[in-house]
Amino acid sequence: xxxxxxxxxxxxxxxxxxxxxxxxxxxxQIDVPFMCKLGEEFYRLFKDSGINKILTIEASGIGxxxxxxxxxxxxxxxxxxxxxxxxxxDVYTAKVPSFTxxxxxxxxxxxxxxxxxxxxxLIDDFLANGCALLGLKAICDEAGAEVKGAGIVIExxxxxxxxxxxxxxxxxxxxxxxxxxxxxxxxxxx
Amino acid sequence: xxxxxxxxxxxxxxxxxxxxxxxxxxxxQIDVPFMCKLGEEFYRLFKDSGINKILTIEASGIGxxxxxxxxxxxxxxxxxxxxxxxxxxDVYTAKVPSFTxxxxxxxxxxxxxxxxxxxxxLIDDFLANGCALLGLKAICDEAGAEVKGAGIVIExxxxxxxxxxxxxxxxxxxxxxxxxxxxxxxxxxx
Numbered sequence: 001x002x003x004x005x006x007x008x009x010x011x012x013x014x015x016x017x018x019x020x021x022x023x024x025x026x027x028x029q030i031d032v033p034f035m036c037k038l039g040e041e042f043y044r045l046f047k048d049s050g051i052n053k054i055l056t057i058e059a060s061g062i063g064x065x066x067x068x069x070x071x072x073x074x075x076x077x078x079x080x081x082x083x084x085x086x087x088x089x090d091v092y093t094a095k096v097p098s099f100t101x102x103x104x105x106x107x108x109x110x111x112x113x114x115x116x117x118x119x120x121x122l123i124d125d126f127l128a129n130g131c132a133l134l135g136l137k138a139i140c141d142e143a144g145a146e147v148k149g150a151g152i153v154i155e156x157x158x159x160x161x162x163x164x165x166x167x168x169x170x171x172x173x174x175x176x177x178x179x180x181x182x183x184x185x186x187x188x189x190x
Numbered sequence: 191x192x193x194x195x196x197x198x199x200x201x202x203x204x205x206x207x208x209x210x211x212x213x214x215x216x217x218x219q220i221d222v223p224f225m226c227k228l229g230e231e232f233y234r235l236f237k238d239s240g241i242n243k244i245l246t247i248e249a250s251g252i253g254x255x256x257x258x259x260x261x262x263x264x265x266x267x268x269x270x271x272x273x274x275x276x277x278x279x280d281v282y283t284a285k286v287p288s289f290t291x292x293x294x295x296x297x298x299x300x301x302x303x304x305x306x307x308x309x310x311x312l313i314d315d316f317l318a319n320g321c322a323l324l325g326l327k328a329i330c331d332e333a334g335a336e337v338k339g340a341g342i343v344i345e346x347x348x349x350x351x352x353x354x355x356x357x358x359x360x361x362x363x364x365x366x367x368x369x370x371x372x373x374x375x376x377x378x379x380x
Contacts, residue, residue, distance in 0.1 A: 023300065023303075024302065024303070025265075028267065028268065028270065028299075028300055028303060029265050029266070029267045029300075029302075029303040030252075030256060030259075030265060030266040030267070030268070031265050032256055032259040032260050032263075032264065032265055032266055033260065033263055035256070036260055058248065058249035059248035059249040059252060059268065059270070062220075062249060062252040062253050062256075063252050063253070063255075063256040063266065063268075065253075066220060066222055066225070066252075066253040066256050066257055067256055067257070067260070069220075069222040070222050070223065070226055070257070073222075073223055074222065075215075075219050075220060075221050075222055076219070076220040076222055076253065077218065077219045077220075078218065078220070078249070078253075080218065080249070109218075110213065110218055110219075112214065113213075113214070113218060113219040
């Protein structure tokens with residue numbers, strides 16, 4: 001999506017440790033009018049897939065998931081990163097290592113909110129090694145919900161997570177696919 | 191807001207420890223079409239306040255903040271609960287005890303994303319003892335940003351956080367105000 005690639009080139013910062021910082025418009029400050037356009041694009045891509053629920057993971061997936069969900073007219077469920085006192089024990093769980101934080105989280109989804117009747121679109125801001133998305137996929141599998149696809153804002157294609165998801169039969173649509181970030185230069189896959 | 195009060199009575203669960211669970215539509219599963227109506231209501235209430243930024247806190251404030259922000263046409267900034275490797279060191283911070291988790295978090299906002307030119311609407315799903323909102327207010331004060339108001343989905347009025355914010359001169363608009371939850375019975379303040 002050209003407007004997203006242009007924005008990444010304008011405002012994205014390649015930081016140490018192979019990190020692409022887009023915190024000025026994606027995942028700390030959220031440029032909501034801009035992200036609405038991305039949400040509309042996800043709708044265009046998946047509107048014929050019978051989606052009745054969007055599943056994402058806290059925290060930075062929630063904004064784009066909600067903005068996309070309004071075009072589908074469906075609820076969002078966000079997986080939480082640890083058990084809290086107001087989540088019931090009746091949850092689906094998966095273990096997810098975090099690329100950013102360098103730790104492993106349990107992600108949890110209350111069973112009431114994901115069932116075998118659900119046709120799910122996974123949405124997240126980033127797809128890198130794929131651990132978060134594979135965790136969400138595993139939770140859907142456990143619930144018997146059908147994953148109809150994954151909508152990703154930025155895929156770091158060279159980290160292989162997208163390939164793993166596609167190998168599991170998931171239709172992955174990434175609005176920007178980064179081929180490489182060597183020497184701070186962002187190259188997109190065409 | 192009657193539609194919200196009705197929904198809380200229908201789907202809210204009063205749980206042990208004075209917890210109101212609205213996780214089926216507010217803060218685990220998010221009923222996006224419903225929350226859009228709440229976002230529109232925040233816009234109706236604050237549209238003449240010159241808001242140019244919405245500030246919330248991860249994770250459960252992000253959805254309603256983004257859905258409201260689109261009506262204002264402004265960005266959302268969400269305070270993060272701990273420093274991660276992709277936030278710069280140049281941040282405003284406040285300490286916030288969590289009612290739900292029973293611990294204390296540092297919340298941080300990158301200085302680039304909050305300045306003395308900002309007219310800020312604080313948005314959150316819950317206002318109870320007010321610690322989160324007072325932390326956001328303190329961060330705005332430190333940044334020199336002007337807090338034009340706070341939009342809250344559910345205020346547990348008997349916990350006093352709203353009063354503390356109002357005593358600091360903040361215009362607090364809560365779409366549902368709970369007067370009491372004794373014996374599992376939810377009573378709204380009129």
